[in-house]
Amino acid sequence: MSRVDLKVDLNGLTLKNPVTVASGTFGFGREFTDYLDLNILGGIMVKGLTLEERKGNPTPRVSETPMGMINSVGLQNPGVEYFVKEELPFLKQFDTKVIVNINGNTIEEYCKIAEILSKTSVDSMELNISCPNVKRGGVSFGREPEMVYEVTNKVRQYCDKHLIVKLSPNVKDIKEIAIAAEKGGADCISLINTVIGMAIDIENQTTVLARGMGGLSGPAIKPIAVRMVYEAANSVSIPVIGMGGIMNYRDAIEFFLAGANAISIGTANLINPWVAREVIDGIKEYIKTKGYGSIKEIIGKVRIPSL
Amino acid sequence: MNKNYICKIVHNTEITAGIHKIVIEKPKDLGKVKAGQFFNLKSGEEEYPLLRRPISVSIIDDETLTFLINKVGKGTMLLCSKNKGEYIDILGPLGNGFNLDIEKNNVLVVGGGMGVAPLLELVKQLSLKDDIDIKVMLGYSDIPFMVEDFKEFVDDLIVASEKKEFDYKGYVTEPLKQELQNKKYDHIFACGPKPMLKVVKNLGEENDIPVQLLMEERMACGMGACLVCTCKVKKGEDDWNYVRTCKEGPVFYGEEVIFDE
């Protein structure tokens, strides 16, 4: 049987296979070496970083929901400088792409981080625009196309690496947001981030999470994610990394068919830390069984029966 | 390298209303498991419920691991409904476990409610040490359980219950206060509800005794990846930090932990 070509080019970033792990669900990779050979991954999106260390939110920070979980970690992270010194050398030992998720409360903060990381060996930056914009009264940067364009465009001037913009699903029209990111200079987009949710403890009549609301992830959001990836992929010409509720290779294939060039596994890592291996093997098998030679042949292949 | 195992259940009984003792075959290549460590258990057959459930190991034998599980929700119900001969998917051992490398040997072990479960292996291991003096104090809201199991390893044991008259009626922290006045202890180990742990921490500080607390927090991965399970601890003189209960804990020294109101 012929070999299956899993390589994908994300507009300047080549992944040996299209399977990455999502920011915030894989730490800085260290915890996973007991379960998984990190060399098999297409890429690792590390925990979201900010300029300064962040302590994060009080607990409870998690609530399980039907086929999902709501988290409010609050971007707890040791800061970008610490990452570069203490975590990056570890990650660079592996034959995989290191993609750094960057976060800020102001455009200046985003730019500063991009500038710092441009001087390091990271392979790509993933701009998380779900953060609150303090200058606009805490509304997320990712909410309005104008703000998405502005932050992407500014960061682009400081980022000498491959740049991914990660879209929030908590928006009116994902197509406009995707287009704004492309126009702003993104090399690639990734989506979706978590869907804002809330859970209430009816005994105590309080929210389950100390902070009230949080981000819903897991299989519960998969249909929303697939739809948004489909819409975004059909609106822009840059590549798309799809994510949201991927638990196995079948879920991953849905995203490729919807138009994703690569995928990212999030919550599933928290349940089966070796799941990425199973997804990679499953994708390979699917491609073979369907008689294709490469992953590229199925990207965006979905047909809508009535159209 | 792997820490994931599918283990056969060799025994499952309800030891008291709502609490099951589940014994599973211990995987041959499982590394050393320490008292106070836990496993993250898959409760459903397929993907539901989504997250694993953290459960402390209660007894570690050559051939088996024993868990005590309180049915409080869907995950623990499902786990307890599994029959002998069926299998459980476990991840672990996880967390740090108790530090048994203690110098002096007048030891007090305090448990409250389901918190008594992980203390059994601890007491077993402590009882194997030379020149050790162990007193166990167990507190329950109602009917005591596992008392006989503890008596296998220690003679000096008292039982407190809020509802029934045993050795003491009320919170276990009351006879604990008394005990600390009567005798000088070198070390306290405790597991139980947060309010109890807070009292134990304070008593430890007042009496200048090191305290090890096994803390509970809501978890997802249980292996240090997601940062949802944090515990607030002291950092230097006047700063604090959130650390992972599943990785840096679940056992913390009382002097480290900051209990918020």
Ligand SMILES: Cc1cc2nc3c(=O)[nH]c(=O)nc-3n(C[C@H](O)[C@H](O)[C@H](O)COP(=O)(O)OP(=O)(O)OC[C@H]3O[C@@H](n4cnc5c(N)ncnc54)[C@H](O)[C@@H]3O)c2cc1C
């Ligand atoms: C380190 C550690 C050790 C534990 N050891 C034991 C043990 O030996 N025996 C035992 O009976 N229980 C133990 N628990 C508590 C046990 O994990 C919870 O009771 C269980 O997860 C509840 O799941 P559920 O689906 O039945 O309840 P649900 O309320 O339906 O659970 C909903 C969600 O909340 C989480 N959750 C609910 N209560 C708790 C809790 N008290 N602690 C942590 N997460 C919770 C669940 O994991 C799940 O994600 C331990 C918890 C921790 C953190």
Ligand SMILES: Cc1cc2nc3c(=O)[nH]c(=O)nc-3n(C[C@H](O)[C@H](O)[C@H](O)COP(=O)(O)O)c2cc1C
């Ligand atoms: C615990 C947790 C922490 C997360 N932290 C981040 C983060 O720091 N930055 C970010 O862009 N996304 C973060 N995410 C979102 C994920 O990267 C991903 O976009 C989302 O969870 C959807 O994928 P999933 O359903 O497969 O988890 C986090 C998700 C979870 C569950």
Ligand code: FES
């Ligand atoms: S539960 Fe994920 S870090 Fe502790």
